[in-house]
Amino acid sequence: MPLMGNPLCAAALLAFVVISVLVSLLIGSLQHGSKAKSGYVSNGTLGEEFAPRHGELIYQLNERRKEIMPLLATAGQGSRGQPSASSLFPQQYQPPAADSDLGPRSELTDGSGLTGVDEMGCDSLVDVRAVDILGSGYTKLVVRVFLSEDQPAALKFVNEQGSDMEKCLQEFEDPRGCYELVSYKLKKEIVLLQRLQHPNIIKLRGHCMEDAGGGEEEGEGERGGGRVTAILEQGHPLQMIQLLQSPWEERFKVCLDLVRLLHFLSRSPLGSVALLDFQPRQFVTVSGELKLTDLDDATVEEPACQTDADCTLQFPHRHFSLPCSARGVCEGLNEKRNLYNAYRYFFTYLLPHQAPPGLTHLVDHIMNSTGELRADINQTLEAFEHILLLYKSGLHLDNLPPSILKDYTVMHGMRTSGSVEYRCWLSYTHQGCVLSVHNATEAASICNSHSQCTTFCLTGERTWSGRHLASFYSGFSSLVPDGMSEVYLRKASPPETATV
Ligand SMILES: Nc1ncnc2c1ncn2[C@@H]1O[C@H](COP(=O)(O)OP(=O)(O)OP(=O)(O)O)[C@@H](O)[C@H]1O
Ligand SMILES: *[C@@H]1O[C@H](CO)[C@@H](O)[C@H](O)[C@H]1NC(C)=O
Ligand SMILES: *[C@@H]1O[C@H](CO)[C@@H](O)[C@H](O)[C@H]1NC(C)=O
Ligand SMILES: *[C@@H]1O[C@H](CO)[C@@H](O)[C@H](O)[C@H]1NC(C)=O
Numbered sequence: 001m002p003l004m005g006n007p008l009c010a011a012a013l014l015a016f017v018v019i020s021v022l023v024s025l026l027i028g029s030l031q032h033g034s035k036a037k038s039g040y041v042s043n044g045t046l047g048e049e050f051a052p053r054h055g056e057l058i059y060q061l062n063e064r065r066k067e068i069m070p071l072l073a074t075a076g077q078g079s080r081g082q083p084s085a086s087s088l089f090p091q092q093y094q095p096p097a098a099d100s101d102l103g104p105r106s107e108l109t110d111g112s113g114l115t116g117v118d119e120m121g122c123d124s125l126v127d128v129r130a131v132d133i134l135g136s137g138y139t140k141l142v143v144r145v146f147l148s149e150d151q152p153a154a155l156k157f158v159n160e161q162g163s164d165m166e167k168c169l170q171e172f173e174d175p176r177g178c179y180e181l182v183s184y185k186l187k188k189e190i191v192l193l194q195r196l197q198h199p200n201i202i203k204l205r206g207h208c209m210e211d212a213g214g215g216e217e218e219g220e221g222e223r224g225g226g227r228v229t230a231i232l233e234q235g236h237p238l239q240m241i242q243l244l245q246s247p248w249e250e251r252f253k254v255c256l257d258l259v260r261l262l263h264f265l266s267r268s269p270l271g272s273v274a275l276l277d278f279q280p281r282q283f284v285t286v287s288g289e290l291k292l293t294d295l296d297d298a299t300v301e302e303p304a305c306q307t308d309a310d311c312t313l314q315f316p317h318r319h320f321s322l323p324c325s326a327r328g329v330c331e332g333l334n335e336k337r338n339l340y341n342a343y344r345y346f347f348t349y350l351l352p353h354q355a356p357p358g359l360t361h362l363v364d365h366i367m368n369s370t371g372e373l374r375a376d377i378n379q380t381l382e383a384f385e386h387i388l389l390l391y392k393s394g395l396h397l398d399n400l401p402p403s404i405l406k407d408y409t410v411m412h413g414m415r416t417s418g419s420v421e422y423r424c425w426l427s428y429t430h431q432g433c434v435l436s437v438h439n440a441t442e443a444a445s446i447c448n449s450h451s452q453c454t455t456f457c458l459t460g461e462r463t464w465s466g467r468h469l470a471s472f473y474s475g476f477s478s479l480v481p482d483g484m485s486e487v488y489l490r491k492a493s494p495p496e497t498a499t500v
């Protein structure tokens with residue numbers, strides 16, 4: 001992102017963020033006692049706060065609010081049976097008729113008595129320490145922090161230097177209105193994160209919405225609207241370049257997680273959800289799990305249609321046609337859009353390259369059926385789970401000659417010391433050769449295929465799928481006792497590589 005390009009710029013921005021977090025927390029705590037009698041006298045009409053010439057801005061603000069309403073309308077009927085949107089709107093809040101006023105803005109401020117997962121409120125931001133910037137985009141800025149008691153978390157704010165804000169300011173020259181407009185995207189994301197809970201969606205730990213009225217009184221001046229902060233579990237931005245150089249197993253994991261996510265989204269509590277902006281930068285990883293973090297461009301509606309021609313999915317090099325259903329909806333369009341995007345942004349880069357020989361026909365089949373949109377998300381998930389099963393059980397290795405282990409002497413309860421490392425392709429370490437294997441037989445076949453290999457060592461370490469990590473060496477100086485490990489030494493090493 002442009003903000004991160006220049007280290008000086010990033011440092012300045014971090015300083016800005018730290019200061020503004022502290023300032024807003026201070027103001028937040030000052031406001032705390034006086035919220036009820038704050039000078040905010042609106043009866044709920046967004047318009048009255050802005051000069052009349054801002055009619056267009058007001059229109060846009062109302063459009064954004066209306067976009068959030070349907071997401072809240074079914075609150076309380078969530079799969080987990082909790083009033084998940086209660087902090088945005090009080091529990092007894094009744095969504096108004098479409099054309100009426102949308103209720104006092106103070107109802108959008110933080111509620112108390114939260115239940116469920118989204119339990120942290122403004123209070124948990126009191127002793128916050130900003131550490132560094134995790135990422136930024138057109139709309140939002142994400143900062144790594146330690147909350148009280150040293151809990152790491154990611155805070156998401158409106159990116160006040162981002163393009164969304166800049167564009168709005170150019171058009172309307174109204175910092176307060178623009179902050180509010182852009183903050184609706186973050187509010188929408190918060191509501192979606194409350195409603196869509198899944199292992200592959202970032203966990204919302206809490207949020208804070210300040211009273212919109214307090215700001216000016218406290219002399220904040222320019223920045224408008226109540227400040228909105230989402231408190232998320234902290235992840236690591238997905239590094240596509242790094243992933244391309246990772247072992248197949250890790251790349252497969254990213255694709256599998258993505259398919260599990262899309263399966264959930266296709267029949268979520270909100271209906272079939274499409275991710276309109278579907279790119280690797282919308283995802284992070286948390287302890288090896290892929291998680292969607294950018295939800296502001298998600299839509300829960302399937303497009304309405306009159307004829308089949310209204311239901312075409314356009315991509316740069318492909319387009320697909322769907323039938324228009326009797327209800328007048330392009331049924332299944334959201335699911336298909338997601339699946340094709342998964343194919344073009346993830347599978348094509350991550351899946352085929354260096355797939356295990358016993359699995360390539362299955363991988364090719366997935367590539368073809370998703371690339372042609374012949375399989376739906378259910379069938380795609382089944383195909384992935386089938387690959388995972390074979391891979392975990394070693395059933396794809398049925399052509400390994402078991403006798404190859406006879407060429408090795410095994411030493412149980414030992415590991416090597418003073419090992420002579422060599423590098424291999426797609427290794428788990430950069431300096432040496434560490435690969436995942438099903439068992440010693442697979443490791444032996446790999447060692448046989450590397451001319452430098454004379455020895456391999458199985459440690460107790462395992463990958464996410466339960467496969468063993470094996471280190472391959474061209475030699476070592478001694479063996480040391482290690483209860484978890486086994487060393488395999490090739491008996492008849494080729495003369496030119498015998499270093500032991
Ligand atoms: N929980 C998190 N942990 C770590 N990094 C995160 C987290 N959430 C977001 N990020 C990083 O911050 C970046 C910006 O967040 P996000 O995508 O929500 O903002 P955005 O303005 O909508 O971005 P874009 O312009 O790409 O749509 C992400 O690309 C990601 O790298
Ligand atoms: C309340 O809103 C209406 C428009 O819906 C407006 O005409 C009226 O003046 C407002 N009242 C107050 C007290 O602000
Ligand atoms: C799928 O397979 C068919 C037939 O082999 C081929 O013509 C087509 O290009 C393949 N499509 C993709 C997306 O790989
Ligand atoms: C997909 O799977 C879900 C259950 O996971 C099931 O309810 C649904 O009917 C399936 N859809 C299709 C089209 O088979």
Ligand SMILES: *[C@@H]1O[C@H](CO)[C@@H](O)[C@H](O)[C@H]1NC(C)=O
Binds near residue numbers: 393
């Ligand atoms: C390793 O797994 C393969 C495939 O399942 C099997 O044929 C072989 O006997 C196993 N080797 C050992 C040492 O267990």
